[in-house]
Amino acid sequence: MSNKKLLLKTTNSFLIYAVVILLIAAPVFYYTCQWLYIYETDEVLLFHKGAFVNESHSNYKAADIAAWNKYNHNVTIVPDMGVTKDSIVGEMIFEAIANEKEPFRILYAPVEINGKKYTYIEKRNLVEMEGMVISVAFMFLFIIIILLTGIIWISKKSAAQIWKPFYNTLSQIEEFEIDKNNSPEFIATDIDEFDRLNKSLERLIEKNTVIYKSQREFVENAAHELQTPLALFQTKIDTLQQLDLTREQSELVGSLNKDVSRLNRLNKNLLLLSKIDNESYLDRDTIVLNDYIDKHLDFFMEQAQSKSIKINTHFINIITTKGNTALTEVLLNNLFLNAIRHNIKNGVIDIIIENNSLKFVNTGQETPLGAQSIFNRFSKVNPSSQGNGLGLAIIKKICEINDWDIRYSFTENLHIFEVIF
Amino acid sequence: MKILIIEDEREIAQSIKDYFKTNGIQCETAENYNLALTKIDSYDYDCILLDLMLPDGDGFDILKELKAKNKTEGVIIISAKENLETRLEGFNLGADDYLTKPFHLAELLVRMQALIRRKNFKGSNSVVFNEIAVDIFSKTVAVNDIKLDLTKKELDLLLFLIGNENKVLSKSAIAEHLSGDMADMLDNHDFIYAHIKNLKKKLTQAGSGDYIKTVYGLGYKWENEQ
Numbered sequence: 001m002s003n004k005k006l007l008l009k010t011t012n013s014f015l016i017y018a019v020v021i022l023l024i025a026a027p028v029f030y031y032t033c034q035w036l037y038i039y040e041t042d043e044v045l046l047f048h049k050g051a052f053v054n055e056s057h058s059n060y061k062a063a064d065i066a067a068w069n070k071y072n073h074n075v076t077i078v079p080d081m082g083v084t085k086d087s088i089v090g091e092m093i094f095e096a097i098a099n100e101k102e103p104f105r106i107l108y109a110p111v112e113i114n115g116k117k118y119t120y121i122e123k124r125n126l127v128e129m130e131g132m133v134i135s136v137a138f139m140f141l142f143i144i145i146i147l148l149t150g151i152i153w154i155s156k157k158s159a160a161q162i163w164k165p166f167y168n169t170l171s172q173i174e175e176f177e178i179d180k181n182n183s184p185e186f187i188a189t190d191i192d193e194f195d196r197l198n199k200s201l202e203r204l205i206e207k208n209t210v211i212y213k214s215q216r217e218f219v220e221n222a223a224h225e226l227q228t229p230l231a232l233f234q235t236k237i238d239t240l241q242q243l244d245l246t247r248e249q250s251e252l253v254g255s256l257n258k259d260v261s262r263l264n265r266l267n268k269n270l271l272l273l274s275k276i277d278n279e280s281y282l283d284r285d286t287i288v289l290n291d292y293i294d295k296h297l298d299f300f301m302e303q304a305q306s307k308s309i310k311i312n313t314h315f316i317n318i319i320t321t322k323g324n325t326a327l328t329e330v331l332l333n334n335l336f337l338n339a340i341r342h343n344i345k346n347g348v349i350d351i352i353i354e355n356n357s358l359k360f361v362n363t364g365q366e367t368p369l370g371a372q373s374i375f376n377r378f379s380k381v382n383p384s385s386q387g388n389g390l391g392l393a394i395i396k397k398i399c400e401i402n403d404w405d406i407r408y409s410f411t412e413n414l415h416i417f418e419v420i421f
Numbered sequence: 422m423k424i425l426i427i428e429d430e431r432e433i434a435q436s437i438k439d440y441f442k443t444n445g446i447q448c449e450t451a452e453n454y455n456l457a458l459t460k461i462d463s464y465d466y467d468c469i470l471l472d473l474m475l476p477d478g479d480g481f482d483i484l485k486e487l488k489a490k491n492k493t494e495g496v497i498i499i500s501a502k503e504n505l506e507t508r509l510e511g512f513n514l515g516a517d518d519y520l521t522k523p524f525h526l527a528e529l530l531v532r533m534q535a536l537i538r539r540k541n542f543k544g545s546n547s548v549v550f551n552e553i554a555v556d557i558f559s560k561t562v563a564v565n566d567i568k569l570d571l572t573k574k575e576l577d578l579l580l581f582l583i584g585n586e587n588k589v590l591s592k593s594a595i596a597e598h599l600s601g602d603m604a605d606m607l608d609n610h611d612f613i614y615a616h617i618k619n620l621k622k623k624l625t626q627a628g629s630g631d632y633i634k635t636v637y638g639l640g641y642k643w644e645n646e647q
Contacts, residue, residue, distance in 0.1 A: 227501035228430060231523035235436035238526040241589045241639050242440070250638035254591070257639070261593040261610075264523055268605040271503065280504060299603060302574075306611040326505075333606050341608065388608075 007159050011152055018148050026137070033136060037129040038105065042088050045107040045122050048075070049086065052120060053111060060113045074124065080117040083108045093123070102127050165189035169198055176205065178212050179277060220274040226267050233260050262388070269390040272330065273377070276397050281324040289319040289358060289421075292332055293351060300336045309340060309347045316354040321421045323402045331398045334391045335360045335417055341391075342415070360417045368410030375406070422537065423447045423464070427457040427483065428472040428499070437470065440526040443587065446533075454478025458486060466494050467540070468533050471516070473500040473507070484514035495536040499524065525594035531584035550583045551645070552629055564627040574599055575620045578613075582633065582643035591640040617641060 052075070060068065065077045086109040092101040103126040111120045165187060172184035183205060186198040237260060241253050275281065293313065301311055321328075339349045339362040347363035373379045375396040378389040395417075399406040405420035422445065428434040429452050438448040449464075451457035454477045461469070461483070469487075473480035484496065497518040498511045508519050517536050520529060538546055538557065546557040552565045560576060562569040571579065581598050582590070595617075596610035621633045634642045 224501060227503075227522045228433075231501070232430065232432055232436075234523040235433055235440075235526055238591070238594070239436050239439055241591060241636075242443075245639075247637055250636065252638075254638040254640070257591045257593050260523075261597070262608070265605055265608065268503075275504070296603075299600070302612050302615075303607070303609065305615060306609065330606075333603060337606055337608070391606075 006163065007156060010159060011156055014152060014155060015148075018151075022144060029140060030133060030137065033133045034129065037126070037133070038090070041105045041124050041126065041129070042107075045088060045105060045124060046086065048122055049107060049109045049111075049120055065113065065118070075120070075122045077111070077113070077118050077120060079119070080110070081108065081119040083110050083119045085110065090126075091123075095125070098127075103130075162191065165191065165194045165198070169194070169201065173201065178205075178208060181279075183209065216274060216277050219270060220278065223267050223271040223274065230260065230264055230267060234264070266388040266390070269388060269394060273390065273394060273397060276327065276394075276401060281327050281401075283324055284322050285325050287321055287323055287325060287328050289321065289328075289332070290315050290353060292329065293353075296333070296336070300340065303337070304340050304343075304349065307340065307343055307345050307347065309343050309345075309349060311349045311351065313351045314353070316352075319353055319356060319358060319421055321402075321404075323404075327398045327402075331395055331419070334395050335419075338391050338395075338417070339415075356421045358419045358421065361414050363413070364415050366413055369408065369415065374408060422467045423449070424468040424470065424533070425457070425460055425464075425466045425494075426450045426470045427452075427475070427480070428470065429453060429474070429476050430472075437526060437529065440588075441530065444530065452476075454483065457483055461487065461490075461492065461494075465492075467537055468495045468497065470529070470533075471496055471498050473498060473502055473511075481510065481514055484511070484516060488515050493540070495533075495540045497529070497532060497536060499529070525591070525597065527581070527585045527588060527590050527594045528598055530588075531581050531598070534584050535580075548580060548583055550586070550632075553579075553583070553624070555580060555583070564624065564629040567627060569623060569627050571620070571623060574616055575623070578616050578620055579624075582641070586643050586645070589636050589639050589642050595640065 060077075069076045069078075086107065088105055088107050091104050091106055093104045094100070095102045104123045105126060106121060106123040109120040109122075111118050169184075169186050172186060176182065176184050184201075186202065189195050189198065237253060237256055241250075241257070245253060297311065297313065304311055335358075336349075339360045342364045343349065343362050344364060349363075350359070350361040352359040352361065370379075375392050377393040379392075396406055398404075399419060405418075407416075407418045407420070409416045409418070424441070424446060426434045426437055426448055428437075428450065431450075431452055434448075434450040434452065438450065441448055449460060449466075451460050454475045457475070471480050471483060480498065480500070487494065487496070495518075496516045497520060498516045499520045499522060500507065501522045503521045511519050517539075518532050520532060535557075538548075548555040548557065554563045554566075555561075555576070556563075557580075560573070562571050562576060562579065577599060578595065581595065592610040592613055595613045596607060597604035599613060599616065600607055617633060621631065624633075625631050630646045632643050632645065634644050636642050
């Protein structure tokens, strides 16, 4: 269903009503006018005949009648045609002056002149009526149009005025994002419904913001509070491994060590995510991506060595962008480690910089990852992998706050993560 | 060598104490702000390990106090707080190093040794172990006075191992030490194997003793040959 604007909708129904009324009113008006005119004409005809009878014409001689007929164009007295009572008919008669047939009303009435029966015939041209009806119709139309445009214009104006607070509220709500600190401020209105709307929206937003904040704080606090027990855990394992341990015990402590550092990483990443949420990284600097990648390439090549992964870089141009340095580093590190972690033995990683896009193309499992969920927190593709399921969520978050675009695609058995700066 | 551990978690302080004891470091502990101030007033220490969140005060105030009293102890902040502002404020107030909890005791030990070396610097800054001599400033290593060509990572590893003499070092402790800021993201610590192997080879080829021992299931240990 296509959506229409509220104001358009109200004026539309207005317009439809007006058009319907016009369509009905026009013929009704026309026929009423015509009927009225004919009625008046008939009255006049009968009146003329009455006058003729009442006046002194009753003593006309035959010669008088001939003279009458000679000088009267519209009224003729003819010998009795057998008309017994007044009758009026409408007829089209050829009019020599106009050289065409024109509508007429003709009265046939029985009269007695000098005791002899005659028929009185009077005709009246209706052409005047047609002209009048048309000009009245034009006037009528003209007034209607002025009236309509006026009504539409005024209603539009006043509707726009009335709905203004509504549109204001609407645009503020559209811009509202719960994770940003921009609570909407609605303008005061004297319309009760809008006032109620604004107030309930305010309440809703306030409540949700509080819930959202406390949840965000909870994650940060929880991660923070975990640091101390983790520290205890770590130092005790460090102490434990100094003891004279049997092979079996050594293996256990060794794996405990792995667990605690995994736990530690997970916690650090959670802390990082909640810090990004809390806008702890607002400073922005100019960053040259190529330089950063070059600088740390050795480190990542070292990391890739145990899987004998080859890393190639193809820098077509230089990308300089604005962003938080620390976060951008985290982003690139995560992309690097992601490409290494999910790679296969003797795999390849291509890092391509072209225009404003940075691509990490790597070999890996031969099926594409579920593109929708991979950027969600704790969505792990491979449950046995060492990753904690936060790497891609962090990548996405960093892209989000910097207005960069992150995309995943899978072509020719290669996994491609692309960031558009 | 005597150090003061200002830390309200008694067990962490105890672990540090136990770990450092075998390296001839005498540790005193203070679990709150007031006790810490009393101890700082009464004794001189080579180094102070400072937790920022204390039950009765702020670690930063201890730094201010030290400054006001013209105390020259080196201070390493050990804190669960991990953000740039806290770090910068710590350094501004005179701290020498900052270590975020949780940390490896081995890491804390080498950082402290490095700090004390810097503080007691008298013309030369070197670490000597039998026939091996490391010059910290020029970043050079010599075995029996013959210079050795080590990479930066290998040198770093060597100092870490020597500093933790006779201690079993887990792979994760070594990996985290070598990868610095990146440590939080690494999930695979196998890369240190190559570094250990190379360092071992270079040292023995230069005629040094084979001090790096592999500890089954755990990691490595720098041990003087018997």
